[in-house]
């Protein structure tokens with residue numbers, strides 16, 4: 762009889778799912794999974810449940826000044842609720858701006 766695999770065995774071959782962010786957050790991935798962040802995020806969304814940009818229900822709490830650019834991680838003044846559409850728009854814009862800083866001559 763084969764032994765039944767133990768429950769809760771770590772599965773190192775399963776890559777941890779990252780939040781919907783791409784790119785530069787490597788070390789911040791843990792931050793987005795932290796309880797502090799989740800609590801703060803919930804707090805922001807409960808105080809302001811609509812996207813600050815377009816007014817539909819927000820799903821994302823965004824750092825107005827990105828952490829990668831020195832923005833405060835846990836400062837509520839640096840947080841805003843966004844819907845995923847506006848957040849994606851903002852992130853891709855930030856990504857492009859970041860690219861531009863390092864690759865000045867790159868064309869779009």
Ligand SMILES: [Zn+2]
Pocket residue numbers: 812813814815816817843844845846847848
């Ligand atoms: Zn929006």
